[in-house]
Amino acid sequence: xxxxxxxxxxxxxxxxxxxxxxxxxxxxxxxxxxxxxxxxxxxxxxxxxxxxxxxxxxxxxxxxxxxxxxxxxxxxxxxxxxxxxxxxxxxxxxxxxxxxxxxxxxxxxxxxxxxxxxxxxxxxxxxxxxxxxxxxxxxxxxxxxxxxxxxxxxxxxxxxxxxxxxxxxxxxxxxxxxxxxxxxxxxxxxxxxxxxxxxxxxxxxxxxxxxxxxxxxxxxxxxxxxxxxxxxxxxxxxxxxxxxxxxxxxxxxxxxxxxxxxxxxxxxxxxxxxxxxxxxxxxxxxxxxxxxxxxxxxxxxxxxxxxxxxxxxxxxxxxxxxxxxxxxxxxxxxxxxxxxxxxxxxxxxxxxxxxxxxxxxxxxxxxxxxxxxxxxxxxxxxxxxxxxxxxxxx
Amino acid sequence: xxxxxxxxxxxxxxxxxxxxxxxxxxxxxxxxxxxxxxxxxxxxxxxxxxxxxxxxxxxxxxxxxxxxxxxxxxxxxxxxxxxxxxxxxxxxxxxxxxxxxxxxxxxxxxxxxxxxxxxxxxxxxxxxxxxxxxxxxxxxxxxxxxxxxxxxxxxxxxxxxxxxxxxxxxxxxxxxxxxxxxxxxxxxxxxxxxxxxxxxxxxxxxxxxxxxxxxxxxxxxxxxxxxxxxxxxxxxxxxxxxxxxxxxxxxxxxxxxxxxxxxxxxxxxxxxxxxxxxxxxxxxxxxxxxxxxxxxxxxxxxxxxxxxxxxxxxxxxxxxxxxxxxxxxxxxxxxxxxxxxxxxxxxxxxxxxxxxxxxxxxxxxxxxxxxxxxxxxxxxxxxxxxxxxxxxxx
Numbered sequence: 001x002x003x004x005x006x007x008x009x010x011x012x013x014x015x016x017x018x019x020x021x022x023x024x025x026x027x028x029x030x031x032x033x034x035x036x037x038x039x040x041x042x043x044x045x046x047x048x049x050x051x052x053x054x055x056x057x058x059x060x061x062x063x064x065x066x067x068x069x070x071x072x073x074x075x076x077x078x079x080x081x082x083x084x085x086x087x088x089x090x091x092x093x094x095x096x097x098x099x100x101x102x103x104x105x106x107x108x109x110x111x112x113x114x115x116x117x118x119x120x121x122x123x124x125x126x127x128x129x130x131x132x133x134x135x136x137x138x139x140x141x142x143x144x145x146x147x148x149x150x151x152x153x154x155x156x157x158x159x160x161x162x163x164x165x166x167x168x169x170x171x172x173x174x175x176x177x178x179x180x181x182x183x184x185x186x187x188x189x190x191x192x193x194x195x196x197x198x199x200x201x202x203x204x205x206x207x208x209x210x211x212x213x214x215x216x217x218x219x220x221x222x223x224x225x226x227x228x229x230x231x232x233x234x235x236x237x238x239x240x241x242x243x244x245x246x247x248x249x250x251x252x253x254x255x256x257x258x259x260x261x262x263x264x265x266x267x268x269x270x271x272x273x274x275x276x277x278x279x280x281x282x283x284x285x286x287x288x289x290x291x292x293x294x295x296x297x298x299x300x301x302x303x304x305x306x307x308x309x310x311x312x313x314x315x316x317x318x319x320x321x322x323x324x325x326x327x328x329x330x331x332x333x334x335x336x337x338x339x340x341x342x343x344x345x346x347x348x349x350x351x352x353x354x355x356x357x358x359x360x361x362x363x364x365x366x367x368x369x370x371x372x373x374x375x376x377x378x379x380x381x382x383x384x385x386x387x388x389x390x391x392x393x394x
Numbered sequence: 395x396x397x398x399x400x401x402x403x404x405x406x407x408x409x410x411x412x413x414x415x416x417x418x419x420x421x422x423x424x425x426x427x428x429x430x431x432x433x434x435x436x437x438x439x440x441x442x443x444x445x446x447x448x449x450x451x452x453x454x455x456x457x458x459x460x461x462x463x464x465x466x467x468x469x470x471x472x473x474x475x476x477x478x479x480x481x482x483x484x485x486x487x488x489x490x491x492x493x494x495x496x497x498x499x500x501x502x503x504x505x506x507x508x509x510x511x512x513x514x515x516x517x518x519x520x521x522x523x524x525x526x527x528x529x530x531x532x533x534x535x536x537x538x539x540x541x542x543x544x545x546x547x548x549x550x551x552x553x554x555x556x557x558x559x560x561x562x563x564x565x566x567x568x569x570x571x572x573x574x575x576x577x578x579x580x581x582x583x584x585x586x587x588x589x590x591x592x593x594x595x596x597x598x599x600x601x602x603x604x605x606x607x608x609x610x611x612x613x614x615x616x617x618x619x620x621x622x623x624x625x626x627x628x629x630x631x632x633x634x635x636x637x638x639x640x641x642x643x644x645x646x647x648x649x650x651x652x653x654x655x656x657x658x659x660x661x662x663x664x665x666x667x668x669x670x671x672x673x674x675x676x677x678x679x680x681x682x683x684x685x686x687x688x689x690x691x692x693x694x695x696x697x698x699x700x701x702x703x704x705x706x707x708x709x710x711x712x713x714x715x716x717x718x719x720x721x722x723x724x725x726x727x728x729x730x731x732x733x734x735x736x737x738x739x740x741x742x743x744x745x746x747x748x749x750x751x752x753x754x755x756x757x758x759x760x761x762x763x764x765x766x767x768x769x770x771x772x773x774x775x776x777x778x779x780x781x782x783x784x785x786x787x788x
Binding site (some may be wrong): 010013014016019043047054059063066067069071072073074075076077078159160161163164165167169170171175204207267268269270271275288289290291292293294295297298299300336388389390391392393394 | 404407408410415437448453457460461463464465466467468469470471472473484485507553554558559560561563564569661662663665666669682683684685686687689691692693694695696732782783784785786787
């Protein structure tokens with residue numbers, strides 16, 4: 001049996017547990033006699049194109065475990081869609097290094113990048129097993145019941161909203177919290193997990209899946225203020241009016257990446273615009289807006305335990321499946337068993353199942369009033385997040 | 395011995411441990427035969443003026459302990475400077491309720507409110523023992539080595555910067571993080587606690603104590619980009635140019651409270667303005683800005699242990715001191731022993747020591763280059779924050 005080397009890399013937005021997937025894959029690969037070198041490419045495919053690798057066999061088990069516990073992408077990341085020329089350069093590099101396995105950890109765009117590499121390899125006859133390992137705090141891969149990274153980001157969001165709701169109880173008025181999620185509102189929806197008591201926030205939740213209307217928004221806030229005497233609002237950075245263009249994108253820098261995604265995070269513009277709207281149209285004096293920003297994907301020390309374990313297992317499953325030769329271009333799907341007790345299985349699926357297109361929050365998770373989630377969503381999301389801090393009120 | 399009733403209330407911005415001080419005071423008061431009713435006024439002096447109280451003797455010990463662990467001000471808060479007429483109304487209400495002790499938990503403005511109440515009481519001959527219990531994440535009370543609330547907020551900030559620095563390692567460019575602190579830069583300075591490795595962020599730290607120059611800022615960032623290939627910046631919401639007017643205030647809503655403070659938190663405007671400056675003047679493509687906002691004072695489950703214990707002890711010390719009759723208008727000072735091992739003492743001081751005026755970050759804590767802190771600051775702040783999550787890099 002001829003040994004082949006493997007390359008693994010990380011791509012797209014970091015998460016709190018993406019390094020668990022990396023370490024899961026590396027530990028699994030170390031067990032196999034089929035795999036020679038285990039090379040970590042820095043900054044995704046950029047590292048392959050610039051010959052920037054880390055020899056992961058040389059990293060001690062102790063250090064690997066510490067990396068697994070650390071948020072963000074330890075190998076570095078990129079947002080790059082490979083061209084046909086990039087692919088040629090990649091195969092040339094792989095041929096020189098005797099690379100037969102390529103693992104790419106990321107979201108739908110990263111899965112698409114991996115798909116392109118896999119298809120181009122087939123076209124030019126370069127023998128390469130390519131596996132995408134799922135990761136995205138957005139929870140929007142079509143191939144997974146839920147994605148590694150989501151549970152931990154959701155835990156951050158729900159915890160933050162819990163604290164912010166207490167802050168709003170103390171000082172009153174309206175608080176707007178802008179939450180990540182370009183196209184899918186899962187993370188914003190997770191804010192609902194913060195609720196314990198009848199009057200706990202968030203009192204209003206706006207997802208990109210429901211066309212946003214300024215008039216309805218102002219009306220909703222006025223009604224909530226009347227009912228609760230205060231109002232905490234969770235709003236997705238991706239909310240869009242009927243025209244389908246995200247409001248945040250209109251306010252932002254107009255910057256795009258090579259997958260065509262418009263920048264929306266890393267600015268407070270949407271929150272500030274909504275605050276201004278309420279001050280002028282709803283005549284509410286105290287309106288504050290926070291944008292949770294990158295903290296929700298990178299805050300250390302609070303990852304969801306379930307999420308950590310599953311991210312680890314997804315990395316391991318990809319290597320196992322690749323070595324078994326189940327597919328030569330695959331992605332790891334996370335499937336939830338229809339049992340009462342929460343249980344998942346990991347299965348290899350065609351890479352195209354995860355690539356490019358995303359999924360939205362399904363209709364049964366969105367409340368009919370258009371500004372809340374359903375009990376079915378809470379049931380879906382709770383096990384992914386685990387225990388939240390207990391907060392008491394008088 | 396005639397029993398007198400006591401009123402306790404919370405004021406100003408919430409913190410993660412202000413309820414520890416409340417519960418510390420209540421538990422101490424319960425031990426004394428001198429105190430009758432223990433009344434919690436809701437929303438600070440507003441609750442006294444509107445006769446809105448909670449009978450804290452009726453709250454179970456178990457519930458009180460849960461409240462102590464909960465961030466934000468459980469009794470509600472306000473930002474109100476009492477007028478002479480307010481004071482008259484307060485004494486009338488106190489007389490009816492036989493109130494002889496008044497405890498007010500808050501920062502410098504709250505101490506000033508308590509001072510006004512105490513002085514007016516003396517003027518009109520109402521017998522009232524008034525104690526201010528220190529609280530502020532800004533760490534800017536002149537009466538304390540450090541203030542309850544600061545250690546926990548500093549832990550949040552340092553943790554967040556640790557994670558955000560890893561995020562910036564993965565994707566590069568410049569990341570600006572705007573941190574609370576209207577007049578004092580202690581909390582922004584605490585971002586330096588995130589550093590472990592030579593190249594860890596924050597790479598630049600801007601405090602309100604150092605006049606902010608756009609030209610220097612652009613130059614600093616260019617130099618950091620050259621040195622590290624990336625740049626994480628911690629900047630106080632209170633930075634001001636030589637004219638002394640906070641830049642954030644110029645960009646903000648212009649809203650002020652009754653103590654004359656201009657609103658700066660709850661908006662992303664300053665971060666966005668600085669990001670725009672770097673994009674245009676420093677020609678850096680990827681610039682992102684986050685404003686940590688209210689999360690840094692309200693995030694549940696991560697309070698500093700030392701901070702929690704001290705906040706509790708400060709509440710307890712105020713009641714002890716009031717009952718001993720040490721002062722009839724006092725504040726609790728937290729003093730640090732000049733021992734090698736971190737140790738503090740709590741002492742009663744005249745209330746005016748904490749009131750109105752704040753202290754700034756002292757010169758010996760600010761690096762000569764104007765964009766960093768010194769080793770002396772780290773030594774000062776480390777014990778207040780305690781252990782931070784361990785993060786590993788390749």
